[in-house]
Amino acid sequence: MAIRKGCITDVYSWHCKQWISTADGKYRSHCYQYYRGTGNTTLEAEKTFKESGGQLAPYVDEVQFRFWQNFLPDSNRDEIIIGVTDMVQEGVWAAFDGAPVQNLPWNRAQPNGGRKQNCVVINAEPPGFTDGEVFRLQDKDCSEAFDGFLCYKDEMCHTFTDGSKECFWFISNNLNWDFHDANAQCAEQDGVLASVTSLSQLDFLKDAFSKFISHSGVRMTWIGVYSVGKILRHVNGNDIPFGFLGNTVITDDMCLALTDSSSGMPAITNSDSGLSSVTEHLYPCNHTSVFAGICMKNKLGFRWFTKRNFTSSTYLQNLLQIDKSKTTVEGMKTTSAYDDRTSSKSIGFVGVSVIVVVWLFVVFLDLGVRRKIPRKTKKKKGNKQIRPW
The missing domain is CATH 3.10.100.10 (Mannose-Binding Protein A, subunit A)
Known part of the structure; x- marks a missing residue:
């Protein structure tokens, strides 16, 4: 209608x-x-x-x-x-x-x-x-x-080229937040720091932040992009758009923020792109001169940065390491047949139990037969011994 x-x-x-x-x-x-x-x-x-x-x-x-x-x-x-x-x-x-x-x-x-x-x-x-x-x-x-x-x-909702829609919101506080603190605040509202899935979306977030500046006075805000092993990633698992940050030199354990360039905020590294006076910069993730963050709903479930103050690239790398001794390939090298499924384990236990019961049955049966075999003895009649002819 x-x-x-x-x-x-x-x-x-x-x-x-x-x-x-x-x-x-x-x-x-x-x-x-x-x-x-x-x-x-x-x-x-x-x-x-x-x-x-x-x-x-x-x-x-x-x-x-x-x-x-x-x-x-x-x-x-x-x-x-x-x-x-x-x-x-x-x-x-x-x-x-x-x-x-x-x-x-x-x-x-x-x-x-x-x-x-x-x-x-x-x-x-x-x-x-x-x-x-x-x-x-x-x-x-x-x-x-x-x-x-x-x-x-x-105006805080962005429509993508495929027709999908994503809405964002700002969090702000007088406390100094590092990247992990800001993302933990988003998590308390069932979100994560906003990912950047396209350059047009980045411009959208920069434009929204320029309006936020005039109402809040905040000059810097975190968004959900960080580096691990000199590779940029999103906190919710989304892909990084091609050409993002141009030729910026990326070092380990760096996080992305939007800043008002007119405020004189120093940048560690920055890209050449920008919208009005708002630009994107990479800072150490433990940088604490930030009072805001841009959040979005968490859809993919990757919440690596929800713990305060201690989450780092080293923590993530240790978290993602694989113990080769526990892999299926290594298990097959040491056993003739390896299957860790619950159903397989149950079948194995039943098989062993049946074998043990059958073996015990045979043993008891054998013992019973032996007790019933009569002994060959010489019969006596009165006091005389009967002798064969």
């Missing part, structure tokens, strides 16, 4: 905002667009926006909510659908991507629909057009059609 475009009376321009949320401390970069006069249900609107790379806008915090209020019409407006629901669990409100939502600015006596009302709208304007307060939220039936809805695109 798509938007009934014949019913649209107005499509507002995109309104973008970058901010660090007071709800969870995360940096966000969102662009919003308001559609009016559509007559769609919540699920119809969500399906359409998802197909175009966006979603219904979720509530994050009061700062974002007031930003909406500043650009949405404040008169002669019906309810506006947003991306919040408790369809999964009654009373537990979340965004359509599953992210938890808290401290919603409800209208008085709301939510009040129970299991019959699992979606959320912004009140109509002006107050009195429906029973509502100025710019507050109500729960509504997800199958009910409304005048308009609010969608958004997350």
Whole structure:
């Protein structure tokens, strides 16, 4: 089901905002667009926006909510659908991507629909057009059609050439983080430091960091690329793009960071590429003059750098070494037949047990037969000995 475009009376321009949320401390970069006069249900609107790379806008915090209020019409407006629901669990409100939502600015006596009302709208304007307060939220039936809805695109999400999508987020703290500390912080949020799978993605991360700088004041951030044995790798196992870092000389136990070159941050080594004032540099992994990291969801399960302070290239090399004496080839050299499967071991034990039981049976049988054989003795009759003729 798509938007009934014949019913649209107005499509507002995109309104973008970058901010660090007071709800969870995360940096966000969102662009919003308001559609009016559509007559769609919540699920119809969500399906359409998802197909175009966006979603219904979720509530994050009061700062974002007031930003909406500043650009949405404040008169002669019906309810506006947003991306919040408790369809999964009654009373537990979340965004359509599953992210938890808290401290919603409800209208008085709301939510009040129970299991019959699992979606959320912004009140109509002006107050009195429906029973509502100025710019507050109500729960509504997800199958009910409304005048308009609010969608958004997350500027921290990158779409690749194959159509796949990856979203990133910043972590920041006043503490000095080395590479391992930053990745451990990402791991606490079920992620890893962001990998770089293409040069266009690297430019995307650099552009996102340039916006983050203006809001946080942080001038340097770790991303998930490190060197082991003078070879660059990703912390989540992804391949390094061809030509990455150009002719940069790579030494052992170095990690990648994005820096604001205008800040005068010294670089150990650097590539020739760059976007605006943000450039990528290799630093020792224990470098601690960094206050941020860029995280992504961990999909491949390689979490080598989640332990704090002691993970190094030496640790990884020892971890990946193979003990030849424990390999199958070495085992076959010392035994005529080697099979370490559980099923094979069980069959072997049963076979040996059967042989032992049969052997014992034969031994006991033999002993019993021997006891039954009569002895040849000379018979006596009275006191006379009978002698053969």
